[in-house]
Amino acid sequence: MxxxxxxxxxxxxxxxxxxxxxxxxxxxxxxxxxxxxxxxxxxxxxxxxxxxxxxxxxxxxxxxxxxxxNADARLQISISSIELPKARGKGARYTPVAKRNDRPDGIAWLLRNYPKLPDPAVGKLLGTTKDTIAKVRDRTHWNSSNIKPRDPVILGLCTQQALNAVLLAAGEKPGALPLPAPEDGAE
Structure with missing residues (x-):
């Protein structure tokens, strides 16, 4: 109550x-x-x-x-006819300084494994901007020589449930990564 x-x-x-x-x-x-x-x-x-x-x-x-x-009756609070405003989202998430350099790695992993994922979905999932996503994609990011695609869930930038929800919304199958291409000389 x-x-x-x-x-x-x-x-x-x-x-x-x-x-x-x-x-x-x-x-x-x-x-x-x-x-x-x-x-x-x-x-x-x-x-x-x-x-x-x-x-x-x-x-x-x-x-x-x-x-x-009636001494056994309990008071019931009146229900207000005023419509309450909807709660706002959490807004921008704070990323600790130690993990900020990992964000481009997570972006690169998502762009490599799910190229059809739209930029706004990547930005919302990882808490980054379209500009940063574009720079990682175009390899014009200031630290592009050190960017290694790594799973954002393992990096702690998002949860697996959030990643799966974004992938489902984009029409991708969660957990269905494309198989790596066989290397030359391998049979």
Whole structure:
């Protein structure tokens, strides 16, 4: 159950303004009944001003009256009709300094093994820019002579689940790497 805003101040208001039991108040605000009793006795929350849950659309007068009439009933928080904004994504991931030089290796591995993977998907998966991906592809990266294609999962740049999800979204089969070409003279 979701808790009301400012639970201690809400408990102060409910104790002062209603005839609810300590158990009912404690259950609603997520506190222990002894702590609610201590608030009622004036031992705790002496300077806290009560927070009116009715004025803030967390409770209705009918809900309080229903619970005052029946000591076994529990208060139910009102569901807000206001649409909450969607949570934003995490945004850019922080890559430790020690792993920053590994990112071009991961990009090179993805470009070599999954050439049909779009650049935005690679950028989102590894937390890099289109410019860096293009430089690794064109071999104009400042450190291109030292770039060795290595699996980004092993490098710790992404998880296997995230890589599989990106590959599925791009129409590739996860884990189906192309077989290396046989070397000259090998039978």
């Amino acid at each position: 979701t808790q009301p805003l400012m639970p201690k101040a809400t408990a102060v208001w409910l104790i002062e303004k209603t005839a609810l039991t300590f158990d009912q108040v404690a259950d609603f605000v997520g506190m222990h009944p002894l702590e609610v009793q201590a608030i009622a006795d004036g031992e705790v929350a002496q300077g806290i001003i009560g927070y009116d849950p009715i004025a803030n659309s967390q409770l209705t007068r009918e809900e309080i009256a229903r619970c005052e009439a």
